[in-house]
């Protein structure tokens with residue numbers, strides 16, 4: 001029998017940020033701190049350096065309780081707005097911002113990015129820089145026409161979203177609608193960066209299982225074109241570590257850099 005797609009209420013009631021961080025990002029054993037982090041951080045590093053993506057404001061959509069995706073961006077954006085649907089994720093992010101003793105330890109990831117940038121020793125400065133650039137922590141809902149309703153976020157230079165849209169959208173039509181709505185959040189000529197996994201049907205957070213929309217490369221590119229973006233770059237890298245398919249069954253990592261036309 002088909003499993004029902006995870007509802008928004010389930011995220012509110014059952015998404016546990018501590019379990020998420022423990023499952024995926026804890027040093028040494030987190031499932032995403034290896035291959036995924038390597039893929040995402042290298043692509044983001046390249047995008048914000050030689051890739052030339054920069055500007056005044058970057059909006060991160062579906063931030064969850066994580067900071068890794070912002071470490072390169074904070075070098076070239078003065079303002080970073082983070083956002084998530086779930087209150088407990090926003091609270092967990094705030095803990096890191098405020099250096100709460102209970103905050104997650106991102107040292108291993110921050111050091112990795114500093115090494116990519118050729119500044120291995122300056123990791124504490126990097127953390128401070130990111131903290132100083134995060135100007136707002138907002139509530140968002142991908143499934144609303146204005147995801148920030150009732151707040152109106154002025155259009156930004158870059159919208160980034162990692163591992164979020166496939167878990168918020170039940171099918172490619174919904175995914176395409178969300179991308180269309182994102183047009184209003186991005187300045188003309190601005191950037192959209194999407195990073196996630198292809199062909200995933202589920203992921204676990206601790207013992208709890210959440211669903212994902214199965215997306216193929218073609219679905220993704222069609223949705224972006226239909227929603228009016230120009231694809232500048234698309235990178236697809238097969239997942240090689242299949243030892244934890246029981247935790248999440250995605251097959252391929254993807255990074256897409258698209259632009260809203262001028």
Ligand code: SAH
Pocket residue numbers: 008011015061062063064065066069084085086089140141142143161162163164167168
């Ligand atoms: N960006 C983080 C977290 C991804 S986990 C990372 O890269 O690890 C998926 C996130 O999607 C969760 O934080 C969840 O709260 C968020 N999410 C789920 N449904 C959503 C919706 N309707 N709108 C916005 N975010 C949603």
